[in-house]
Amino acid sequence: MPKLEPGQWAFVTGASSGIGECFAYELAKKGVNLILLGRDPQALERVTMGVEQESKVRFETLHCDLTRELDRAVSILQEFDVDLLVNNAGIGVYGEFLAADFSRYREMIGLNIVALTELSFHAGKRMIEKGQGGIINIGSLAGFFPLSNFAVYAATKAYVYSLSLALWAEWRKHNVHVLYVAPGSTETKFFERSRNGARRPKGSPGVMKPEDVVREAILAYERNRIICIPGWRNRLLPFFGRRFFPDWMVAWFAKRYH
Numbered sequence: 001m002p003k004l005e006p007g008q009w010a011f012v013t014g015a016s017s018g019i020g021e022c023f024a025y026e027l028a029k030k031g032v033n034l035i036l037l038g039r040d041p042q043a044l045e046r047v048t049m050g051v052e053q054e055s056k057v058r059f060e061t062l063h064c065d066l067t068r069e070l071d072r073a074v075s076i077l078q079e080f081d082v083d084l085l086v087n088n089a090g091i092g093v094y095g096e097f098l099a100a101d102f103s104r105y106r107e108m109i110g111l112n113i114v115a116l117t118e119l120s121f122h123a124g125k126r127m128i129e130k131g132q133g134g135i136i137n138i139g140s141l142a143g144f145f146p147l148s149n150f151a152v153y154a155a156t157k158a159y160v161y162s163l164s165l166a167l168w169a170e171w172r173k174h175n176v177h178v179l180y181v182a183p184g185s186t187e188t189k190f191f192e193r194s195r196n197g198a199r200r201p202k203g204s205p206g207v208m209k210p211e212d213v214v215r216e217a218i219l220a221y222e223r224n225r226i227i228c229i230p231g232w233r234n235r236l237l238p239f240f241g242r243r244f245f246p247d248w249m250v251a252w253f254a255k256r257y258h
């Protein structure tokens with residue numbers, strides 16, 4: 001069973017806001033020391049002040065753009081010999097496939113796929129040598145469906161889903177656990193950032209708070225679950241969606257509903 005214990009080290013990417021920030025607070029409450037990675041130094045400082053107020057854990061911050069300075073992140077990851085890697089940093093690009101500048105897709109694939117895979121590779125190697133540890137990969141409900149108007153984002157998360165389950169199967173004999181977390185709509189900067197600053201309509205149903213997403217994810221990790229879909233409404237979507245509708249229909253309908 002994966003255990004989170006005081007004195008362990010966790011490496012959290014995208015810790016400067018949203019879901020990653022909440023991981024920092026929840027892990028600190030458990031006494032887990034933290035390496036917090038993000039791009040925005042001021043936002044990271046705000047998070048570390050919050051962590052300091054709530055707990056006595058040790059922490060390091062790493063200002064790093066994972067699409068440009070991945071090697072630096074890998075060396076810090078190896079230096080601290082981490083017990084838990086939370087691959088949370090991720091971006092989305094919403095809209096018709098040809099409407100965006102291709103550089104945004106390159107950045108998204110670099111972050112959501114390349115950085116996550118390389119960090120998992122190096123963390124997993126060391127954890128297997130130690131015979132313990134774990135990785136929490138933050139995917140999305142979008143990873144279960146082909147989504148028109150979110151085509152590349154959904155495809156990156158489908159990759160994360162597939163990779164996570166395969167690594168879980170490979171590494172379980174080494175006592176290294178891998179959990180795939182698939183949040184639905186969550187109250188963070190993600191919505192605005194993926195839609196060029198557009199605001200989420202007020203009163204959108206089923207939007208979760210990031211702290212609730214993270215509490216469910218940590219519980220699922222400690223219970224040795226392989227997949228965690230936070231929120232009961234969100235759990236219904238893949239359950240019914242995948243059983244009763246062919247993928248082509250989901251792709252077609254998605255254009256109208258998100």
Ligand SMILES: NC(=O)c1ccc[n+]([C@@H]2O[C@H](COP(=O)([O-])OP(=O)(O)OC[C@H]3O[C@@H](n4cnc5c(N)ncnc54)[C@H](OP(=O)(O)O)[C@@H]3O)[C@@H](O)[C@H]2O)c1
Binds near residue numbers: 090
């Ligand atoms: N919110 C949702 O509705 C939702 C739903 C499903 C899945 N998710 C997933 O949840 C994860 C966290 O997103 P969030 O909702 O918490 O959004 P968020 O508030 O926008 O946080 C994204 C985090 O990723 C970091 N990041 C972005 N680009 C980076 C880069 N190139 N290098 C390093 N860090 C980078 C950001 O750092 P800076 O702020 O410092 O730039 C920030 O800390 C993502 O993987 C997302 O796909 C979110």
